[in-house]
Structure formats: structure tokens, C-alpha cells
Amino acid sequence: MKKSIITLGILCALFAGCKQKPNEPDKEKFEPVFMEAMEAWEQQQSQENQVITTIMERRSIRKYKPQAVERDKMDIILRCGINAPNGQNKQSWEVRVVDNPQLLDEMREAMAKGHPDLNPEMVKGCFRDAPTMVFIARDPAYDFSAYDCGLLAENMVLSAWSMGIGSICLGSPVRFLTDNDVCKPLVEKLGFSEGYELSLCVGFGYPDEAPAAKPRDWNKVQYVD
Numbered sequence: 188m189k190k191s192i193i194t195l196g197i198l199c200a201l202f203a204g205c206k207q208k209p210n211e212p213d214k215e216k217f218e219p220v221f222m223e224a225m226e227a228w229e230q231q232q233s234q235e236n237q238v239i240t241t242i243m244e245r246r247s248i249r250k251y252k253p254q255a256v257e258r259d260k261m262d263i264i265l266r267c268g269i270n271a272p273n274g275q276n277k278q279s280w281e282v283r284v285v286d287n288p289q290l291l292d293e294m295r296e297a298m299a300k301g302h303p304d305l306n307p308e309m310v311k312g313c314f315r316d317a318p319t320m321v322f323i324a325r326d327p328a329y330d331f332s333a334y335d336c337g338l339l340a341e342n343m344v345l346s347a348w349s350m351g352i353g354s355i356c357l358g359s360p361v362r363f364l365t366d367n368d369v370c371k372p373l374v375e376k377l378g379f380s381e382g383y384e385l386s387l388c389v390g391f392g393y394p395d396e397a398p399a400a401k402p403r404d405w406n407k408v409q410y411v412d
């Protein structure tokens with residue numbers, strides 16, 4: 188009898204030992220209030236946070252399937268975009284969407300023509316073959332308009348990713364479209380209001396690649412006491 192009680196005791200101890208993960212603190216050493224907080228935290232951790240998952244898993248996509256993003260889906264993405272925080276709610280942006288492959292081709296050709304010194308294939312590739320391109324212009328009369336546009340773009344990129352749609356923010360087409368006269372008619376075709384300046388492009392489409400995350404430098408972040 189005594190022997191079986193000892194064996195049972197050893198088994199219980201072993202079982203308890205197995206249940207505790209290597210780095211898990213011994214909960215019995217903590218005050219009940221602390222335990223409650225810890226359990227609440229654990230519960231929170233176990234419920235997946237979709238926003239954080241989307242932010243952490245989003246990647247810039249540079250290879251796309253050919254079909255453009257359906258316009259009803261783009262509408263959701265665009266509405267998320269204009270829901271971004273923006274200075275004084277001035278909404279100092281204007282947005283144009285192009286999913287017409289002929290017009291995108293015309294733009295590619297014009298950008299290459301406007302940069303005869305550069306490799307034409309490199310210039311034409313600046314949209315990264317995204318089948319849906321969004322052009323964002325800013326109101327230069329407002330000194331924070333570039334931030335407004337950036338936040339709008341980020342809202343679009345994240346909402347798209349949460350819907351399985353890839354994206355890429357693009358600065359190079361802004362330069363290629365605005366630093367020469369050949370592309371002028373095509374920028375005019377986008378129909379931005381007088382004075383607005385093209386400031387960022389964002390390509391959207393269904394991803395045809397799954398790139399790894401690029402490293403980030405945590406040392407750039409510091410708490411200051």
C-alpha cells in the first residue's frame with residue numbers, strides 16, 4: 188500500500204513536471220492578483236489578433252497573377268484608405284485607380300520613352316506588373332499632405348492584405364511620370380485637381396510570390412525616460 192502511494196506520488200510529480208513548459212514560471216509562487224493578470228494575458232495571447240497578424244505578415248509583392256482586383260474589393264480597400272487619420276481631416280489627397288491594361292501599357296511605354304538614357308525594360312517594370320495601379324496625389328498647399336497620403340496608402344495596403352490581396356508602394360513611377368514632358372499627357376489623363384502633385388503609387392493584385400520578411404532594426408526604437 189505504502190509503495191503504491193509513493194509510486195503514485197512520483198507519477199503525479201512527473202506529470203506536473205511535464206505540463207510545465209521549460210520557461211513557464213511556477214504559478215504557485217505568485218500572488219492571486221498577479222495570477223489573474225497573467226491568465227488574462229494568456230487568454231488574450233491565445234486569441235489571434237487579426238490586425239497585428241496582418242501588419243506583421245504583410246510583405247511587398249513584386250509578382251502578380253494577371254487578373255486585376257475586382258472593383259467591389261477595390262472599393263473596400265479604397266474606403267479603408269480614405270478612413271485613414273489625416274491632418275485636420277483636410278483629406279489632402281486625391282486618388283485615381285487604373286485597372287485598364289491598355290492604359291497601364293501606355294504609361295509604361297511613355298515612361299520608357301521619357302527616359303531614353305535608362306534601360307527601357309527596367310523603367311517599364313517599375314509598376315512591378317501589378318494589374319491594378321492606384322495613383323495618389325497630394326495637396327502641396329498643406330504641409331502635412333505627404334503624411335496624409337502615406338497613411339492612406341498604408342490603410343489600403345493592410346486592408347488589401349487582410350483580404351488576400353497583395354500590394355506594393357512605389358516611388359519610382361512617381362519620378363518616371365513627373366520628371367519629363369513625354370508623360371505629361373498621361374498624368375493629365377489621371378485628372379487630378381489643379382495644383383495637386385502625384386506623390387505615391389500603390390500596385391495591387393493577387394500575389395504570385397511569397398517573399399520572406401525583410402529584417403527591421405529594433406535599435407532604431409528607444410524608450411526615453
Ligand SMILES: Cc1cc2nc3c(=O)[nH]c(=O)nc-3n(C[C@H](O)[C@H](O)[C@H](O)COP(=O)(O)O)c2cc1C
Pocket residue numbers: 245246247248249315355356357358359360400401
Ligand atoms: C515610399 C515607398 C516607396 C517605394 N518604392 C518602391 C519602388 O519604387 N520599387 C519597389 O520595388 N519597391 C518600392 N517600395 C517597397 C519597399 O522596397 C519595401 O516596402 C521595403 O523593402 C520593405 O519590404 P516589405 O514591404 O516587404 O516589408 C517602396 C516603399 C515605400 C514605402
